[in-house]
Structures are given as structure tokens and as C-alpha cells.
Amino acid sequence: MATPKTIADLKPGETGIIKGFNNEELSLKLLEMGCLPGMPIIMSHSAPLGCPICISVGGCLLSMRKEEAEDVVLQ
Amino acid sequence: MGNPNVGKSSLFNQLTGLTQKIGNFPGVTVEKKEGSFVFQNHKISVTDLPGTYSLYPKSPDEQVVADFLSYNSTEKPDLILCVLDAANLKRNLLLFTQLSDLGYPMVIALNMQDVAEKAGIAIQVGLLQSRLKCPVIPINARNGEGLNEIKAAVTLMEPEARPSFFIADEFNPSLASELRSRFAVQNEYAALLLAHQYLNSYSLNEKDRQEIAQVLNKYQFQGKSLQAAETIRRYSLIHELLMGVVSVTPPQRPGWSVQLDKVLTHRIFGYLSFLVILLVMFQAIFSWATLPMDLIDSGFTYANSWLKSVLPDNDLTSLLTDGIISGLGGIIIFIPQIALLFAFITILEESGYMARVMFIMDKIMRRFGLNGRSVVPLVSGVACAVPALMSTRVIDNKRDRLITIMVTPLMSCSARLPVFAVLIGLIVPQGRLWGVLSYQGLALMATYVIGILSAIGAAYIFSKFIKQKQKSFFIMELPIYQVPRWKNVLQAMYSRSLVFVTEAGKVILAISILLWALASYGPSEGMKLAETKVSQQVEKGELTAEAADGALQSAKLEASYAGILGKSIEPAIKPLGYDWKIGIALITSFAAREVFVGTISTIYNIGSDSDNTDTVKEKLRKEINPETDRPMYTPAVGASLIVFYIFAMQCMSTIATTFRETKSWKWTAIQFGYMTAMAYFGAFLVFRLLGGI
Numbered sequence: 001m002a003t004p005k006t007i008a009d010l011k012p013g014e015t016g017i018i019k020g021f022n023n024e025e026l027s028l029k030l031l032e033m034g035c036l037p038g039m040p041i042i043m044s045h046s047a048p049l050g051c052p053i054c055i056s057v058g059g060c061l062l063s064m065r066k067e068e069a070e071d072v073v074l075q
Numbered sequence: 076m077g078n079p080n081v082g083k084s085s086l087f088n089q090l091t092g093l094t095q096k097i098g099n100f101p102g103v104t105v106e107k108k109e110g111s112f113v114f115q116n117h118k119i120s121v122t123d124l125p126g127t128y129s130l131y132p133k134s135p136d137e138q139v140v141a142d143f144l145s146y147n148s149t150e151k152p153d154l155i156l157c158v159l160d161a162a163n164l165k166r167n168l169l170l171f172t173q174l175s176d177l178g179y180p181m182v183i184a185l186n187m188q189d190v191a192e193k194a195g196i197a198i199q200v201g202l203l204q205s206r207l208k209c210p211v212i213p214i215n216a217r218n219g220e221g222l223n224e225i226k227a228a229v230t231l232m233e234p235e236a237r238p239s240f241f242i243a244d245e246f247n248p249s250l251a252s253e254l255r256s257r258f259a260v261q262n263e264y265a266a267l268l269l270a271h272q273y274l275n276s277y278s279l280n281e282k283d284r285q286e287i288a289q290v291l292n293k294y295q296f297q298g299k300s301l302q303a304a305e306t307i308r309r310y311s312l313i314h315e316l317l318m319g320v321v322s323v324t325p326p327q328r329p330g331w332s333v334q335l336d337k338v339l340t341h342r343i344f345g346y347l348s349f350l351v352i353l354l355v356m357f358q359a360i361f362s363w364a365t366l367p368m369d370l371i372d373s374g375f376t377y378a379n380s381w382l383k384s385v386l387p388d389n390d391l392t393s394l395l396t397d398g399i400i401s402g403l404g405g406i407i408i409f410i411p412q413i414a415l416l417f418a419f420i421t422i423l424e425e426s427g428y429m430a431r432v433m434f435i436m437d438k439i440m441r442r443f444g445l446n447g448r449s450v451v452p453l454v455s456g457v458a459c460a461v462p463a464l465m466s467t468r469v470i471d472n473k474r475d476r477l478i479t480i481m482v483t484p485l486m487s488c489s490a491r492l493p494v495f496a497v498l499i500g501l502i503v504p505q506g507r508l509w510g511v512l513s514y515q516g517l518a519l520m521a522t523y524v525i526g527i528l529s530a531i532g533a534a535y536i537f538s539k540f541i542k543q544k545q546k547s548f549f550i551m552e553l554p555i556y557q558v559p560r561w562k563n564v565l566q567a568m569y570s571r572s573l574v575f576v577t578e579a580g581k582v583i584l585a586i587s588i589l590l591w592a593l594a595s596y597g598p599s600e601g602m603k604l605a606e607t608k609v610s611q612q613v614e615k616g617e618l619t620a621e622a623a624d625g626a627l628q629s630a631k632l633e634a635s636y637a638g639i640l641g642k643s644i645e646p647a648i649k650p651l652g653y654d655w656k657i658g659i660a661l662i663t664s665f666a667a668r669e670v671f672v673g674t675i676s677t678i679y680n681i682g683s684d685s686d687n688t689d690t691v692k693e694k695l696r697k698e699i700n701p702e703t704d705r706p707m708y709t710p711a712v713g714a715s716l717i718v719f720y721i722f723a724m725q726c727m728s729t730i731a732t733t734f735r736e737t738k739s740w741k742w743t744a745i746q747f748g749y750m751t752a753m754a755y756f757g758a759f760l761v762f763r764l765l766g767g768i
Contacts, residue, residue, distance in 0.1 A: 025299070030550065031303060032128040032169060045337070048346065062553070063549065068549065
């Protein structure tokens with residue numbers, strides 16, 4: 001992969017495995033909620049206007065804005 | 076304590092019932108719920124803290140929770156009851172391990188096992204208990220199972236030493252010990268937390284802060300990476316702990332929940348269903364609240380007239396009836412709307428739908444400096460701004476919350492309806508557009524639309540001036556849909572109404588009495604003149620004895636301080652097309668906007684028929700402007716008044732609530748100022764544009 005793939009690149013239904021985070025503060029929040037490196041996530045759906053999006057991780061549904069999703073790097 | 080959405084409030088309600096009251100942590104806008112229960116002659120007081128995922132605060136307000144548990148807190152708990160969601164044990168345990176490391180005696184309430192079962196998750200409670208070295212009590216917060224065991228465990232708890240989950244020393248051994256030697260923190264982890272949070276903690280003074288800063292510098296403390304490392308370490312510990320404790324058949328969301336989401340967040344259906352739900356909500360609130368409100372109204376009116384008939388006719392009686400009891404009535408009449416509004420909000424939250432609303436509205440709201448979470452208060456503001464402002468607590472971002480508070484009162488609340496009804500009836504012709512839509516109905520809708528647009532516009536302008544101090548994140552969990560817990564709904568109705576009555580109530584009562592005094596007393600010569608004038612009219616036969624009473628009231632009002640005030644502001648309001656009579660009504664409607672109609676009735680001497688809006692309209696129609704010799708209430712004047720009421724910040728309860736929610740005189744004053752300015756210039760413009768002179 002030339003450019004790192006992020007959650008923002010996933011389409012509904014696609015899966016990815018978390019590799020790391022580009023934003024420290026964001027990482028702290030997501031870590032707390034159980035989004036740990038190595039965990040698989042599934043892109044569930046997006047809001048009508050494309051933002052925020054909803055992902056499924058560890059059996060929970062989390063919502064995040066597109067710009068936040070761009071900071072979560074996938075393997 | 077526990078994560079959000081785990082049933083903490085249900086358990087709290089079960090434990091404390093009606094003993095609970097809502098308060099604030101001192102100095103901040105974070106809510107604190109307290110209550111108590113009795114078990115075997117021991118009284119246990121319980122504090123419900125806001126749900127959180129970890130002890131690391133995401134905002135200065137959440138810092139309060141950390142402070143509550145810190146070493147020098149005056150309210151340190153004796154024991155922490157941690158509520159865990161069985162379906163999400165791994166994530167829920169993060170908070171638990173942190174709390175445990177602080178050294179507090181703990182009891183775990185394991186909730187939602189029924190939900191976990193449906194998702195294919197089974198938990199070995201006994202094994203969990205022995206691994207965590209902490210009592211684990213399965214409960215079902217919905218129906219009260221396990222409640223007695225919780226009460227017993229909490230009351231009769233014998234603290235047992237527990238091993239640390241996270242060794243704070245590992246990363247920075249000397250740092251923790253040095254902090255420990257200088258501050259009376261109870262253990263290494265507490266010292267570590269102190270290091271992380273000293274900047275924002277409310278319980279430290281400047282000297283302490285500087286001392287800590289020095290120590291941290293000495294050891295090159297890297298807060299954020301430490302926090303990340305700690306969180307990851309804790310999770311791997313939790314992972315090991317849960318091996319064999321939790322057995323999972325792959326967790327899946329229940330099929331119907333996913334399907335429902337597809338509809339409710341759909342491009343079209345999502346917004347449509349939101350609109351429909353809103354319409355249903357408001358219809359229900361307006362229609363169901365009307366009966367109790369009318370009952371309260373007539374109840375107080377009856378009490379007033381009865382008191383007037385049995386008590387001597389003097390000033391004290393008047394103070395009691397027209398001042399105090401009317402004031403109280405003005406407060407209590409809000410309760411049906413507040414209770415119903417919060418009932419609906421709680422239902423939407425409990426069912427999980429509220430999260431979806433915020434989800435679909437976030438992008439739109441952000442264009443205007445608001446937040447997806449602002450939807451709740453803005454929408455509620457159409458019924459009543461008071462509970463709407465109280466519900467801004469869901470917005471965790473300080474700046475977004477402030478802007479929402481500032482603009483919510485622009486959403487035309489239901490108290491303005493009587494005013495609009497009279498004025499629209501006066502100046503808008505009857506008849507229908509295209510034979511279907513009544514002009515008057517359209518005019519009413521227009522007032523709401525103007526209100527909404529101005530709220531959005533004001534928010535946009537505010538967002539240009541108030542900068543974001545903290546980056547706002549919209550990471551939010553979308554909980555599984557579930558049937559609302561009715562007990563919680565009833566609890567919310569009760570506690571919220573109580574908060575309103577006690578807090579805003581004090582202010583309203585005080586100002587009602589003040590206004591009563593202004594309207595009943597005046598310079599004695601003026602008052603005597605009024606009386607003589609009326610009695611002369613009766614003698615000359617110009618007035619019948621019954622009409623004399625109303626005429627006397629009207630004359631007295633004119634001669635009172637309120638009347639003098641009205642006359643003195645007349646030059647200021649003349650450009651808007653108003654005279655001193657309207658001026659008086661503007662002043663008195665500060666107590667409550669509906670009072671406008673009542674005051675107008677008194678001024679125009681409509682007497683006991685004041686409830687009949689037709690009579691009010693007729694009288695107003697006939698009123699002649701002494702200067703122009705033409706009708707006073709021209710469309711220009713009427714429209715100008717309507718616009719004034721759309722924008723004006725006139726409701727004392729709202730002002731009181733704004734202060735309570737912002738804890739700042741500055742912002743309360745700004746809100747009052749900008750809205751009054753909008754009202755003045757808006758009314759002025761409209762008056763001019765419609766050809767008024």
C-alpha cells in the first residue's frame with residue numbers, strides 16, 4: 001500500500017484491522033472505548049450526508065466524524 | 076460509577092427511589108445525583124456520578140469526577156459500586172481496574188446479563204469474582220433483581236486487599252514515590268493520576284501545581300504516551316483475566332436492531348421519521364399539558380378569589396393573593412410541560428434513538444457552530460426553554476454547549492402562543508390561501524420559522540466570535556435499541572420538575588412579588604386622583620357600579636409605579652409603535668409572557684372577561700391612538716409586537732436557568748442583551764417597513 005489506509009477509506013460492509021492512530025488525543029479516546037491496535041473493525045454505515053460514520057468494533061457500534069476516521073490507520 | 080448506558084441510573088433509581096435529588100458539583104456545571112437507602116438500620120448515602128469510560132477526563136467538567144475521588148477530596152466515598160455491562164465486560168473493566176488501583180473498597184454490580192445471553196455471551200461469575208478479588212453481584216436493574224444483595228454487600232462490606240492491576244512504578248518509579256512523599260496520596264497510582272491531571276484539578280492551589288510541575292519536569296513526564304501505554308497494558312491484563320470467564324459465540328447485534336438502524340438513519344426516512352416523531356411529541360405535549368395547566372390555572376384563580384373573599388381587604392391580602400399566590404401559580408403552571416417534555420426526552424434516550432438523532436444531525440449542526448447533540452435542547456425549546464436549557468448537559472464540548480444555551484430561547488416557546496394568538500387574530504385577516512391553508516395558521520407558522528431561522532443565524536454569528544478552545548470529538552456509542560425503562564422516565568419527570576420549582580422558582584417568585592408591588596403601589600396623590608376620578612364618573616352616571624371596579628383597577632394601574640415606568644419608557648418604545656399602555660404590559664410580561672394578555676385586559680378595563688380573547692381583540696380594535704386619531708393597533712403595530720415577542724428575552728425563568736447552566740453573569744447578560752437588541756431593532760424595522768409612523 002502506497003498511502004496508509006484509514007477507516008475513512010472503508011466502504012459499508014468492509015473490514016479493517018486497526019494498526020495505529022495519527023492523533024494522540026483521538027487515540028486516547030478510542031483506546032478507552034476498546035479500539036485497540038490489532039482489533040478488527042467493520043464499517044457499518046454512514047449518516048445521510050456522509051458524516052459521521054458508524055463502525056462496529058468488539059460488538060459495539062461507535063460513531064465518529066470523517067476527519068476523525070482519517071486519523072485511524074489500518075493494516 | 077460505570078460506563079455510559081450500562082443501567083447505572085436505573086440501579087440508582089432502584090436504590091434511592093424518591094430520596095434522590097439533583098444538584099451540582101460546586102462551581103461547575105456537572106450534575107450530581109444524591110440519594111440514600113436504609114438496610115438493617117444502616118443509612119447509606121449514594122452519589123451517582125456521570126458515566127465515563129475511564130478516569131482520564133475528556134473535559135474540565137469531567138475533571139470533577141476525578142477530583143471527587145482524589146486524595147484531598149472532601150467527599151471521598153467509603154465504597155465504590157461499579158456497574159458493569161455483561162455484554163461489554165472487556166471495555167467496562169478498564170474503569171474498574173483504575174478505580175481498584177486507587178485503593179477504594181469496591182463492589183461490582185453485573186448488569187444486563189439477559190442482553191449478553193441474547194448476544195451469545197456467557198459469564199462465569201464465580202470465576203470472575205475470584206480473579207478480580209471483588210464481590211460480583213449479578214443484577215437486573217430493570218426489574219430489581221439482585222437489589223437486596225447489592226444493599227447487603229454495600230452495607231456489610233469487609234474490605235479485602237486487592238492486587239494492583241497496573242504497576243504505576245514500572246514506567247516511572249521515582250516519579251510516583253516522590254509525589255507520594257510530598258502529597259498525601261494514598262498509593263502510587265493515585266500519585267500518577269495526580270501527575271496527569273494537576274493542571275485541571277480544582278482541588279489544587281497554585282503552589283501545589285508549581286511543585287508538581289517541577290517534579291514532572293525532573294522526571295521528564297510524558298503524559299499522553301504514558302496514558303496510551305497504560306490503557307493498552309490494562310487491556311491486555313483484562314484480556315488475560317477474562318480467559319475462561321467469558322465464553323462467546325461470535326457477538327452480533329440483534330437482527331432487528333440493525334434493520335431499524337437502516338431505516339432510522341436513512342437518507343430520507345431518517346429525517347422523515349425524526350420529523351414525524353417531533354410532531355407527535357409536540358402534539359402530545361401541547362394537548363396533554365393543556366388539561367393540567369387549565370386545572371392549575373383555575374385552581375389558583377379559585378384559591379385567590381376565595382382568599383380575597385374571606386380575608387380583609389388590605390395590602391397584606393393583596394400581597395398574598397396577587398403577589399405570592401399568583402407568583403407560585405406562575406411557577407407551578409410550567410410543571411406539566413416540563414414533566415412531559417422530559418418524559419419524552421428520557422424515552423428517546425432510553426430507547427437509544429436519541430443517539431441516532433444526534434448522528435444524523437451532526438453535520439448540519441456543525442455548519443452553524445453547533446453540535447449534533449444540540450438537537451435535543453433546540454427542539455425542546457419549542458415547548459419551553461427552561462427544560463431545554465437544562466438538557467444542554469448532554470453536550471460535552473464547552474463552546475458548543477455555550478452557543479446552544481445562548482440561542483435556544485429564540486425557538487418560540489409555548490408561552491408566547493397566547494400573545495401570538497391575540498395579535499395574529501387582530502391583524503391577520505381570516506380566510507384561506509387556496510381555500511385550504513388559513514392565513515392566520517400560516518402567520519403562526521411564520522413566527523415559528525422566524526424563530527428557528529434566527530436561532531440558527533445567531534448560532535452562526537456566535538461561532539465566528541467564540542473560538543474552540545478544545546477540539547471537539549464526536550466519538551459516541553450507539554447503544555442497542557431497547558424498550559425504555561418506565562421507572563426511569565417517571566424518575567426523570569419528578570426530579571427535573573423538582574429542580575425547576577426549587578431553583579427557577581425562587582427567582583420567579585421574587586420578581587413576581589416585585590412586579591406586584593410596582594403595579595399596586597404608586598405615589599399616593601396619583602392613586603387618590605385615580606380613585607376620585609372613577610367615583611366621579613360613577614356619580615355622573617357615566618359608569619355602572621360593576622364597570623366601576625374594572626375602571627378603578629385600570630386607573631390605579633396607570634397611576635402605579637408600573638404605570639409610571641411604562642410612561643417613562645414610552646419615548647423609547649414609540650419608534651416601535653407602542654404607547655405606554657403596551658409599555659406596562661411589556662414590563663409585566665417579564666414575569667411570564669402570558670401575563671401580557673392579562674395586563675392588557677386590565678389596562679383596557681376588560682374586567683372579568685379577560686380570558687375571552689375575542690373580547691380582548693374587540694377592545695384593542697376599538698382603541699384609538701390619540702396622536703393620529705386612527706386605530707392604535709394597525710397591522711404595523713401588531714406585526715411589530717409579534718416580532719418583538721419572537722426575539723425578546725423576557726422570561727425570568729429562562730434567565731434564571733441560563734445562569735444556573737452557565738454559572739456566569741457575563742453570558743447571562745450577553746444573552747439578555749443581544750436578544751433585547753434583536754427584539755428592539757427587529758420590531759423597529761418591521762414597524763417602519765409596514766408603513767408605521
